[in-house]
Amino acid sequence: MFRSIATKLYSPRSDNIHLIKNMVIRTSSSSNAQPKTDNKKMEAKVDLDRLDKIKIPESHSFVQNLFAGRANTEFFLPYPQVLNNEEISFLDMIVDPVSKMWEDKWDELVKLEDTETVPEEVMQMMRDMGSFGIQVPVEYGGMGCNNTQYARLAEVAGRYDLGIGIVQGAHQSIGYKGLVLFGTPEQKAKYLPDLATGTKMAAFALTEPSAGSDASSIKTRAVLSEDGKHYILNGSKLYISNGGFADFFTVFAKTEIKNEKGEIKDKVTAFWVPRGPGLTNGPNMKKMGIKFSNTTEIWFDNVKIPVENIIGEVGEGFKVAMKILNNGRYGMICALSGTMQKAIEMASTYANTRTQFGNKLSSFTAIQEKIGRMTLAHFVTQSHAYMISGVIDKGMADFQLEAAVGKIVASDSAWHVCDEALQIFGGMGYIKETGIEKMLRDTRIFRIFEGANEILRLFIALTGLQYAGGHLREIQKAMKNPTANLGLIFMEASKRLKRTAGFDAPDMTEKIHPSLHPEAQILSKNIILFSSAVEHLLIKYNKQIVMEQMLLLRLANSVIDIYTMLILLSRVTLSLNKNIPSAEYESQLCKLFVSEANMRVNQNLSALRSPAILKNDELIRNIAVQIFENQGIGHQSPLHSNESS
């Protein structure tokens, strides 16, 4: 993935550059028509027009636009409210009994974890409640919920058991999601009804022993039969959730495709594979957490798949996989919001009852700080959860970067919150009976699967840089021939001057509640700082930026903070405008976040240019290289320091 983004950053094949090139050709041919004497003046005039026309393709993504120094809040302000009263009542009708059912089962489930199987009685309860077909259209036997309703139900499930949440999520969020998104009417009619009721279960099979984060390097192969009626599938998949019992698998395999030039190339295709002859699975793998979920290896030995079982188009499987994962990511954010809520309730109740040094734990400011930060982490995650589900429901299509930010924030926050909850419980937190250590173990995998957080951070930074790169490349070209491009350069120079003086900052106060205007101004300032940092990186490193992961991670961390500022300002503005009971308290959370995030953004962005920090980065890398060479630490014990003298 990164190799391809690096090529696209400045490659003439990139869509952005194509667009810019076409525009330049069009403007220069019109300039050729002008009399020769006016050439210099016209060049400047034409270039100004050209800058105007160098439109980076429209995107609704706030995150993506930030890289080009723009604040597109169309979908994000006001905070989305997609449910009408009828839908809210419908949701409440489902949520209350579901919560009660899980609440009653919680103690029992904590004890049953080591069985590593969801009790059949619980599976049946989920089937009865419709938990396996939440978003399947009603005509196929599902509940027909939209993304926001699904988000609320995932939040409830995450509160009780993330392992059981994975059984549901692997089935509907990713297992059969390909059919919902790309399935033909025949495929939907044939398979969705049984999947929606949980009579049949599904799994998503992408990962292989040698293809984890680098999913495009899969080796599983499907070969078309001579009569063209079916494919023969061979290969294996690793860590497949629901792999031990799923009836159907969405499988990604390499297939040979003839391109327009008649060349044969390998491309990934997605297949709907029923369990049958040639498909086998390994035993349930022993795991650190989410033990109720089932994780196995899968093998395909000459498995015959009818051509009708292709999901989407032949050769478009990688896009299918990414679309499914992007779509499924918000379910995880909502589930983790539920987990955090439970951990905070448990930790605060315990701190209110446990006495040490003659006082309740809750009276100590060290404990208050923990609870305050845990609450902020939850507020942030929940705000991400309903923002992403809301903007998808409102029809935003290019939400992949926002979904990635939300997944990173939710999984990092959940780990932090459960860890701190365990710390507040002290020794009692380490004892199984309390249930906290299980929550901590369960949350750990979320920073790894469905896109490891490092990979997602790099993906956000590189996708954004690619977007901004098209515009900057034109400026760079202009700098090489300043006389011919005076207009372009003057305009850019004045933009930069304004930016340095802070005059070019987008006005973020317009739709934000007046009491939050100081915070909105901080957000504006951060947007400008960020776009200037993006320019700096592109100009200094050019396409080599792809190799500078430590810088890319800082850039990603800044964008995560900036986008989160917007989300909180949007949510709290809604709360203040509607005068809801918790509005003032939410306002405090928002102000705290913006103030601290502002400091982090400043620190992360100035680190990109700080010689001292860049030198430290180099030191860290050098240390790591030595460790890799030694395959272990390089420093000897101080006890042995005599031996050298």
Ligand SMILES: Cc1cc2nc3c(=O)[nH]c(=O)nc-3n(C[C@H](O)[C@H](O)[C@H](O)COP(=O)(O)OP(=O)(O)OC[C@H]3O[C@@H](n4cnc5c(N)ncnc54)[C@H](O)[C@@H]3O)c2cc1C
């Ligand atoms: C319990 C469980 C359930 C799962 N369920 C499913 C499932 O249902 N279906 C499915 O297809 N898969 C599933 N997976 C697989 C999961 O998605 C992968 O584990 C995940 O994508 C990471 O791949 P990997 O484990 O091979 O790690 P690797 O890709 O080997 O990565 C290891 C570490 O290196 C980092 N890294 C990798 N490349 C780079 C790079 N270029 N730059 C910087 N850092 C890098 C990663 O961030 C990570 O920290 C599951 C895994 C587990 C453990």
